[in-house]
Amino acid sequence: MDLYQHFREEEYPFIDQVLSWRDEVTHHYVSRLTDFLHPREQRIFKSLIGHDETLQLEFFGAWDDAERKRAILTPxxxxxxxxxxxxxxxxxxxxxxxxxxxxxxxxxxxxxxxIQRKKLGDIAINDGYIQIVVAKDITTYLTTNVTSIKKANVQFQPTPFSKLAASNNEWVEYSATCSSLRLDVLIKEMYQVSRQQALDLIRKGYVKVNFQTIEQAAYVLEEGDMLSVRGKGRTRLKELQGKTKKDKQRITFEKLL
Incomplete structure (x- = not known):
C-alpha cells in the first residue's frame, strides 16, 4: 500500500525527510534531532514510526501542552x-x-x-515577563540581536526550566454539525461568520491551516488540523464523531481564548 495516499501532497517532502531519518537511525545506529515541529508534523512523525520496537521517538517543548516541539529519534x-x-x-x-x-x-x-521559525518553540507572556523555548545553537545570536520589542527594550537571558511560567494556552471545546469538512464550511461554523465572509477571508490570504496559508475554499481539513484566521484567532479540529442520519459531519473543535 502506498503510504503517501494517507497524506496531502504538500506533506510529501516532510514524509520523505522522516523516512530518511528512520532509515539512518535504523541502519547506522545514530540519533536524529529535529527542529521544532508543529502539531501536524508531530502527528505525521508518530504515524510513520508507528510501534517499531527497534526505535524510540520522543518530543519536548517544555510546557506539557506545548504546540511546537523538537523530536528525537534514536535506537x-x-x-x-x-x-x-x-x-x-x-x-x-x-x-x-x-x-x-x-x-x-x-x-x-x-x-x-x-531567526527561522523552526528554531523557536512556544512563547509565554505573563506578568511582564516573556519566556520562549529555543534551539540552543541560536541562543547567543538571539540574545545579541533581539534587544527591543515594540517600544520596549528587552534583554533575553537563559533561565532554568524550573522557573517555567504557566502556559498561556487555554482552549475551549465545542461540538457542531456541518455539511462537509471544506475550509469555507468549517470557518463559517467555527468562527460564526457567513459563508461569503468565510470565502472573502480565504481569498485575501487571511487563513492558515497548519501554519500554511490556504487560498482554496474547497480544501478539506482532517482531524487534528490547526486553523487560524487573521484577527479572529485559532481553532483546531479535535475529533470527527461520525455522520448524522442526514449525512452531516459531527465534529468537536477547540478554540484558543
Whole structure:
C-alpha cells in the first residue's frame, strides 16, 4: 500500500525527510534531532514510526501542552534526557505598565532579526515577563540581536526550566454539525461568520491551516488540523464523531481564548 495516499501532497517532502531519518537511525545506529515541529508534523512523525520496537521517538517543548516541539529519534537502547533535545529557556522582562506585548509582537521581533521559525518553540507572556523555548545553537545570536520589542527594550537571558511560567494556552471545546469538512464550511461554523465572509477571508490570504496559508475554499481539513484566521484567532479540529442520519459531519473543535 502506498503510504503517501494517507497524506496531502504538500506533506510529501516532510514524509520523505522522516523516512530518511528512520532509515539512518535504523541502519547506522545514530540519533536524529529535529527542529521544532508543529502539531501536524508531530502527528505525521508518530504515524510513520508507528510501534517499531527497534526505535524510540520522543518530543519536548517544555510546557506539557506545548504546540511546537523538537523530536528525537534514536535506537531503542539509547537514553533520552531533557538535555538530548538541546533546547534553552530564555526570559526577558518588559514594563507592562507602559507597553502591551503580545505573542505576535515577540515572534515578529525574532523573525525580523533573521531567526527561522523552526528554531523557536512556544512563547509565554505573563506578568511582564516573556519566556520562549529555543534551539540552543541560536541562543547567543538571539540574545545579541533581539534587544527591543515594540517600544520596549528587552534583554533575553537563559533561565532554568524550573522557573517555567504557566502556559498561556487555554482552549475551549465545542461540538457542531456541518455539511462537509471544506475550509469555507468549517470557518463559517467555527468562527460564526457567513459563508461569503468565510470565502472573502480565504481569498485575501487571511487563513492558515497548519501554519500554511490556504487560498482554496474547497480544501478539506482532517482531524487534528490547526486553523487560524487573521484577527479572529485559532481553532483546531479535535475529533470527527461520525455522520448524522442526514449525512452531516459531527465534529468537536477547540478554540484558543
Amino acid at each position: 531503542f537502547y539509547e537514553e533520552i534526557t531533557q538535555g538530548s533535545f538541546e533546547v534553552e529557556l530564555l526570559q526577558a522582562h518588559f514594563p507592562e505598565k507602559f507597553v502591551s506585548i503580545e505573542h505576535r509582537d515577540v515572534l515578529g521581533a525574532f523573525l525580523s532579526a533573521g
